[in-house]
Each structure stands twice: as structure tokens, then as C-alpha cells.
Amino acid sequence: METLHVHLGARSYDICNEPGLLDRCGALAAPLLRGKRCFVVTDSNVAPLYGQRVLDSLRDAGLEPRLLTVPAGEASKSPAMLAELWEQLAAGGVTRADSIVALGGGVVGDLAGFAAATMLRGIDYVQVPTTLLAQVDSSVGGKVAVDLEAGKNLAGAFYQPRLVLMDAEVLNTLPDRVFSDGMAEVIKYGCIQNADLFARLERLGSRAAVMAEITDITTACCDLKRQLVEQDERDTGLRMLLNFGHTLGHVYEKAYHYERYTHGEAVAAGMVAAARLGCRLGYTEDGVEARIAALLAAFGLPTEISVTRADCEATMRLDKKALDGDIRFIFLRQLGCAEAVRLPLDTLLAQL
Ligand code: GLY
Helix, strand or coil, rough: CCCCEEHHHCEEEEEEEECCCCHHHHHHHHHHHCCCCCEEEEEECHHHHHHHHHHHHHCCCCCEEEEEECCCCCCHCHHHHHHHHHHHHHHHHCCCEEEEEEECCCCHHHHHHHHHHHHHHHHHEEEEEHHHHHHHHCCCCEEEEEEEEEEEEEEEEECCCEEEECHHHHHHHHCCCHHHHHHHHHHHHHHHHHHHHHHHHHCCHHHHHCCHHHHHHHHHHHHHHHHHHCCCCCCCCCHHHHCCCCCHHHHHHHHHCCCCCHHEEEHHHHHHHHHHHHCCCCCCCCHHHHHHHHHHHCCCCCCCCCCCCHHHHHHCCCCCEEEEEEEEEEEEEEECEEEEEEEHHHHHHHHH
């Protein structure tokens, strides 16, 4: 089993990664949990695939699990669904010693994590991510949230899990488009922090080849994220490097009303555009844009999404990295090396 330890003082935890781990999640989680009762929050896609295995494993370890299933899809990441979960937890007699197991992709992890952060002012939770995107990104680092009418993830908290359990076998049931969605974030780690990972992905070049080495690859990604989270848990500095491709990615997602492109697809095109802008503004080495575009295309991801300048301006002025007419934009110096640069938003917009 690959194990990483996220060092965050009293909020430290392990990330355990092994094919077949789903059947051992009870044995791994039980020693960390104080109460016997645990609420497995999942969605209507994941429940029929993996719900019973997780319940059996938790029961075999002496825990008393209950399944709470929300409808699959982003619409469940809402204040209304959060309130419904609170009510279900309260009706189930939750105490501060009890826990939540978040079994699913990013929507379930963010929603269940936020329920854990707020129920009784905080109960323990375990992340069991079932998508590639959740395994390499959202399950690690403690960002939990729900969406508001005004925008995504606007109500949330930093609340670290007690444990993250990853099982690569669950990725086999993902549709290709959902797998590629996660590959955009995998490729992002290569871009910002690890040129060897980037070159390895170039050599692999297909889902099947990546799956042959997937546990090692997802562990490498989590290790890169671990290092940033340990240095900047609350996202005020270094952790922002994880936003490479995301400033424009958010523009694309929003311009198409979050319907046409997945998050990973929008980030993919955002990374290519960020490399191009970096080259034009003298931050990024020549040739980086072409390599990123070729790698993304190999995994079926878009390399260009067209939007108007007005779309860019409107979304970027509201970006969390915007400051008094400036924006902190993540540029690559070269593959494997990223930097946050503060520059006037107008300078950036003029290059689009
Ligand atoms: N997904 C970006 C972060 O966790 O900071």
C-alpha cells in the first residue's frame, strides 16, 4: 500500500492508496474513529456500484454504518442538500464521536465534508474518492463547500479529513469523459511541479497505459498536493499554484453555464491559454504551449475554447486572485515550474 502522511499538526492524516482498498476501509478507518456510528454519504451512481462493499467493510470492523444517498450531479452540492443532510444526521442520532464517510466524486466529498465541518460544530470524516479528479485533487487538502446561486464553492470551510482512502479499481467504471476530466488535473501537476511526471504522461499517452501505473501516478499527484497544502493550508500563497489553468478555466465554464464543458475540459483549455499568455508576456519558455496541448489532446481534452473578451473580463474581475485591478495569475516558467505573478488585469486582457 502506498501511504502519504499530510503533516498539519493536530489536523494531520494519511492518504492510503491501494487497488482493492474499498474492502479494507473499515479496518483502516475504525482505529481512528471514536464512535461506532458512521454515516456513509454517497450518490445515486456510486451507491449501487460500491455502497454495499463499503458498508460490509465498515460493519466487519465493528462500526455501525448507515447509507445516505444524494442524487448524482452538481445540483446536489447545494445549501438545500446540505440542510437535508444535517436533518438526516440529526434524525440518525449523530453525536460528536460519530463520523461521516464521503464515498464518491468531488460533489459528494465537498458536500459531505462540509456537513462534517458544520454538524455539531465538527465531526470526523473520511474521504473515499471514486473519481480520478477527486483522488488527485478534491479529497486532499480539506477544502469543502457548497455552491450558491452567485457562484460555485462560495460557502465552505477548510476542514481536513481524518483519512483518505483511494482504490484505483473504482476508476475502471468511469466513463472516458469522466476519466479525462481527472487527467486534466493529473497533467496540471506535471506542468506546475514535476517535469518528469509530465514526460511520463507523454510516454504513456492513453487511458489504458496510465491505468497500468495508476496507483503510482495518483500517489505522485497527491504527494505534490500534500507539499503545497502543508506549506499553505489556507490557500494564501503557494497553494494558489494549483490554480494553473483555472483562471481562464473558470471563464470557460461560466461562459457556457457549466453545461458544455467539464471542469477538467475547461482547465485543459485554460492551461494552454495560460502557457500562450506566459510566452507572449515573457514568463514562459517557447515550446511549452505545444507540449501541453499535445498531451491534453492525447487524453481527449480540448485545447481551445472560444469566449468573448467581455466574458473574460467579467469573470476575472471576480476571481479570488484579483486584487485592486490586478490579478495574481499562475504562469509556468518551464514545464515543472510555476509561479504566481501579480499584474494588471488589463495587461493580461490585452494579450488574449
Ligand atoms: N483544488 C485546489 C486546492 O485544493 O487548493
